[in-house]
Amino acid sequence: MFSYKFQWNQAFARLPQMLDGALITMQIAILSMVLGILLAIVLTVFRRSGSRVLSGIATSWVEIARNTPALFQIYMAHFGVATFGIHFNPFTSLLIGITFNNAGYLAENFRGALKAIPETQTRAGRSLGMTSNQAFGYIMLPQMLRIAFLPMTNQMVWAILMTSLGVTVGMSTDLYGVTQALNALTFRTFELFALAGVVFYVIVKLIQFAARLIAMRLFRY
Amino acid sequence: MFDTALTSSDFLFLARGAGMTLLVTAISVVLGTCLGIACGIFRFQVGPWWAAPMTFLLDIFRSIPLLIQLVLVNAFLGMVLKLKISGFSVACGVLTLYTAAYCAEIVRGAIEAVPGTTRRAARSLGLTWWQDMTSIVLPLATRVALPSWIGLALGVMKDSALVYIVQVTELLKATQILITRLQEPLLLLMICGLFYFVISFPLARLGGYLERRWSND
Numbered sequence: 001m002f003s004y005k006f007q008w009n010q011a012f013a014r015l016p017q018m019l020d021g022a023l024i025t026m027q028i029a030i031l032s033m034v035l036g037i038l039l040a041i042v043l044t045v046f047r048r049s050g051s052r053v054l055s056g057i058a059t060s061w062v063e064i065a066r067n068t069p070a071l072f073q074i075y076m077a078h079f080g081v082a083t084f085g086i087h088f089n090p091f092t093s094l095l096i097g098i099t100f101n102n103a104g105y106l107a108e109n110f111r112g113a114l115k116a117i118p119e120t121q122t123r124a125g126r127s128l129g130m131t132s133n134q135a136f137g138y139i140m141l142p143q144m145l146r147i148a149f150l151p152m153t154n155q156m157v158w159a160i161l162m163t164s165l166g167v168t169v170g171m172s173t174d175l176y177g178v179t180q181a182l183n184a185l186t187f188r189t190f191e192l193f194a195l196a197g198v199v200f201y202v203i204v205k206l207i208q209f210a211a212r213l214i215a216m217r218l219f220r221y
Numbered sequence: 222m223f224d225t226a227l228t229s230s231d232f233l234f235l236a237r238g239a240g241m242t243l244l245v246t247a248i249s250v251v252l253g254t255c256l257g258i259a260c261g262i263f264r265f266q267v268g269p270w271w272a273a274p275m276t277f278l279l280d281i282f283r284s285i286p287l288l289i290q291l292v293l294v295n296a297f298l299g300m301v302l303k304l305k306i307s308g309f310s311v312a313c314g315v316l317t318l319y320t321a322a323y324c325a326e327i328v329r330g331a332i333e334a335v336p337g338t339t340r341r342a343a344r345s346l347g348l349t350w351w352q353d354m355t356s357i358v359l360p361l362a363t364r365v366a367l368p369s370w371i372g373l374a375l376g377v378m379k380d381s382a383l384v385y386i387v388q389v390t391e392l393l394k395a396t397q398i399l400i401t402r403l404q405e406p407l408l409l410l411m412i413c414g415l416f417y418f419v420i421s422f423p424l425a426r427l428g429g430y431l432e433r434r435w436s437n438d
Contacts, residue, residue, distance in 0.1 A: 157284070
């Protein structure tokens, strides 16, 4: 039918290298997610603080993260800050870019989640003698994280997919970077990238499966 | 920072990149939405079991990175089938399917949000399936779908930054080319980011406004 001869064994022979890359991809995604959640909580607190400066910072962060391409943010973290003489290695740039993006999107999710918690709960907490911070930390925060669990899962999937952008700033150890390097070596473009696609697909499905297991426990009532 | 080597022809180059970004986005969003609506309605009509193969196929577009999709389709058409297809067509094609994959989910959710009783009432009054779809489901489902659809369209615009991989010089690639020449990354990236922001921000705000305005409570 077509003259192209598929050589899948070429790709399969390099699967171990690609799986090593997949580990790096997971590592970046998980790190960026953990840092992203922490930063998003900080941004949420900033936005609720009532201080103009703090909520201004948080709002600009969220709006920039949500309204520009992730690739632009990674470029900014790599080439943009180089203007100030700061040179990050590709891993750090990629991590900063994705974390920035995650934090922005998650902060917006958290805001939506907080709206779903009745205001009366804060007042009940305060009546019991909790300070404002205690009421937020013990009553609002845990519920907020639980309501925002599903959006967080989606963000985790996006974080995995976003790691492929690292190749644009010279990242060569993550799954996409490894595949790119192997492609330069063997020119089996279709086979290698198809295999990389399958690995990405499996990772994403595993994450969604794990999330479903966690959700079963979180939402059992 | 303000004594820049940026010339007016560089600006024209950037503007052409921006035009390319908008063109790719417009084509993919229009085609992808049509395809997505068709898939979403099909998915709703035949139920989850019979639509499973289609759902699986569309799910692939949401589960592997767009870069890999572009490289794969480009390699398949160019190297395997030996077709001469421009990067522009590949970019539009992949982004169309990518849009359709997300759009189908939005459409399905929106149709499901229309109460079954309302639809049965319409059919009891003698409306045909098509009449029910166009005069009952369409207005009600649009209220649910439009805010998410605006988000999707903006998402596609932002993701269109990746089509550089199939040799399409869109805004971010144009910026990068100029960065290599002028060595003024911050200024150029600011201009580029500002363009995306100026388009995306008002529309995202509009989406948020419609979502609040049209929510059913």
